[in-house]
Amino acid sequence: MTARAADNGYLSGSNLERVLRAGHFAVTAELGPPQSADGDVIRRKAALLKGNCDAVNITDNQTAIVRMSSIGAGTILVQEGLEPVIQMTCRDRNRLAIQSDLLGAYALGMRNVLCLTGDHQSFGNHPTAKNVFDIDSIQLVQMVAAMRDEGIFQCGEPFKGQEPRFFVGAAAAPFADPVEFRPYRLAKKVKAGADFIQTQLIYDVEAFRKYMEKVRELGLHExxxxxxxxxxxxxxGMARYMKKNVPGILMPDEIIERMQAAGAAWAGKSKDELTPEEKKARSRAWREAGIRICIELIQQLREIEGVAGVHIMAIEWEEAVEPIVSGAGLLPRPVVETSAPQKAASPGGS
Amino acid sequence: MIVAEQKTLDEIKSLVGDARKVLVVGCGTCVTVCFAGGAREAAIVATSLRMASRLEGVERDVTDVTVQRQCEWEYLDGIGEKISEADVVLSLGCGIGVQAIAEHFPDVWVVPGLNTSFLGLPTEQGVWAERCAACGDCILGLTGGICPIARCSKSLLNGPCGGSEDGHCEIDPEIPCAWQLIYERLERMGRLDALFEIQPPKDWSTSRDGGPRKIVRADLRLSPEEE
Structure with missing residues (x-):
């Protein structure tokens, strides 16, 4: 399928698309909606992210824990002048619900969708729920791209009026098993119509460099x-937990050691021996080190050919995004006018 | 085969309730080979119920009988009298057996003694594993004879999700990742190309999603004169 641009030359015209097409190194962040109906939580988090990124991912019942809907939270972001990336999983909705929600999301001003399989419900707070998985993430990419490029529903029927024109994203887990298949799975997502990819957390830059070599060999970065x-x-502790428990994350010992070293002043004391002030100071020192490491990772990742931007996942720590983006020299974020793009629709140009 | 597991004695007792005359009906097919509801299990359940009744001081007549296949009415006809005399029939057949009794004996109260678990096979002594989801549109020809509908926790059709690690599924280290198995098998067979094709959304209408299913074979139907 060939991606078809609108009259203005853009596929979706989203800010994320404009920034990427103009050749800027893009920055996206992530916002986890609350486990409540409190819209002010979104507004508070939005204020922390505004101006520090080009678009904000809103998770879709991440880890299968019920939260405010991605599209609901996204609507508030639009009102606050930020651009959402709606995360859409295949766990909770069948093809009817996904398409209908996306029509609504587009009408409410959303322009980016990240198509995901979704965490299994057994991880979350409703483990006895029935899951859906009517389609998978690759079929979801294909469906959202065809809505835009062919103006059709998944069943093949044409829209009766405006088609939703989303910038279509997909995820990649470069280090999940079987690791040899991962570049090819990415190729399938690209073939299905993924305009952009956001990867799982990268801490092992060397391993990611190798993955990107294969990605470039397949021409996917173009x-x-x-x-x-x-x-x-x-x-x-968070680093050790990720190393041990989160599939698809490679955590080099060197990073764990750096995090430990940051708390060296309080080492040798058990949790009970530390005063609340000491605990706070230790936490501050750890977090500063975490931000420093993150900045260095961005700088190293930026040097890899084919990396078009970074997606910052500061889970329940949106305050960290500004110092990271600023520290990485990525502020101010570029403003790209809506006028016709200078570059071709594909990242490699033509 | 259909693999089932026995309900706890407590649940069985509450299903039987205060019935005086209880008939435990075993089945000689799938649930016999998975040691859940054959003649041996039917006798054990009947004995357990008798002992429980004695301990509780309840007068109860519990007998057991096993038929070759509970899911065919011809076999049930052979024990029709026993079934009709019982206050309650405790079926140790799969869910199909229970329903075959209910359908064939409209005036008899029948309760299940088993939980019907899945379609699978024994992988080692005392271990059974699911293999088929009866989706009605077999894709095993695309996936090297390993079913992602039944064996991938998310029934994915286009390869492993990001939760595959060290060969197992993210939801449980005891569950092998179906896509890892498919990948290894196709690689061994020199057929990895099959994985690079995008599989379109599945037509689930042949599955339970299309409503209760029924097969009518015109070639096997009796003509009106034969009926």
Whole structure:
């Protein structure tokens, strides 16, 4: 399928698309909606992110825990003048619900969708729920791209009026098993119509460099924009947890050691021996180190050919995004006018 | 085969309630080979119920009988009298057996003694694993004889999600990642190309999603004169 641009030359015209097409190194961040109906939580988090990124991912019941809907939270972001990337999983909705929600999202001003499989419900707070998985993430990419490029529903029927024109994203887990298949799975997502990719958290730059070599060999970096996933660590414990428990994350010992070293002044004391002030100071020192490491990761990832931007996942720590983006020399964020793009629709140009 | 597991004695007792005359009906097919509801299990359940009744001081007549296949009415006809005399029939057949009794004996109260678990096979002594989801549109020819509908926790059709690690599924280290198995098998067979093709959304209408299913084979139907 060939991606079809609108009259203005853009596929979706989203800010993220404009920034990427203009050749800027893109920055996206992530916002986790609350486990409540409190819209002010979104407004508070939005204020922390505004001006520090080109678009904000809003998770879709991440880790299968019920939260405010991505599209609901996204609507508030639009009102606050930020651009959302709606995350859409295949766990909770069948093809009817996904398409209908996307029509609504487009009408409410959303222009980017990240198509995901979704965490299994057994991880979340409703483990006895029935899951859906009517389609998978690759079929979802294909469906959203065809809505835009062919103006059709998944069943093949044409829209009766305006088609939703989304900038279509997909995820990549470069280090999940079987690792040899991962570049090819990315190729499938690109073939399905993924305009941009956001990767799982990268801490092992060397391993990611090797993955990107294969990605370039397949020419994928010229067909899609790849945003490398990064995230600041809050403590050495968080690093160790990720290494041990989160599939698809490679955590070099060197990073764990650096996090430990940051808390060296309080080492040797058990949790009970520390005063609340000491705990706070230690936490501050850890978090500063986490931000420093994150900045360095961005600088290293930026040097890899084919990396078009970074996706910063500061989970429940949106305050970290500004110092990271600023520290990485990525502020101010570019403003790209809506006028026709100078570059071709594909990342490699033509 | 259909793989099932016995309900707890407590649940069985509450299903039987205060019935005086209880008939435990075993099945000689799938649930016999998975040691859940064959003649041996039917006898054990009947004995357990008798002992429980004695301990509780309840007068109860519990007998057991096993038929070759509970899911065919011809076999049930052979024990029709026993079934009709019971206050409650405790079926140790799969869910199909329970329903075959209910459908064939409209005036008899029948309750399940098993939980019907899945379609699968024994992988080692005492271990059974799911293999088929009866989706009605077999894709095993595309996936090297390993079913992602039944064996991938998310029934994915285009390869492994990001939760595959060290060969197992993210939801449980005891569950092998179906896509890792598919990948290894196709690689061994020199057929990895099959994985690079995008599989379109599945037509689930042949599955339970299309409503209760039924097969009518015109070639096997009896003509009106034969009926």
């Amino acid at each position: 067909q899609t924009y790849i945003l490398a996933g990064v995230g600041p660590l809050k403590s050495p």
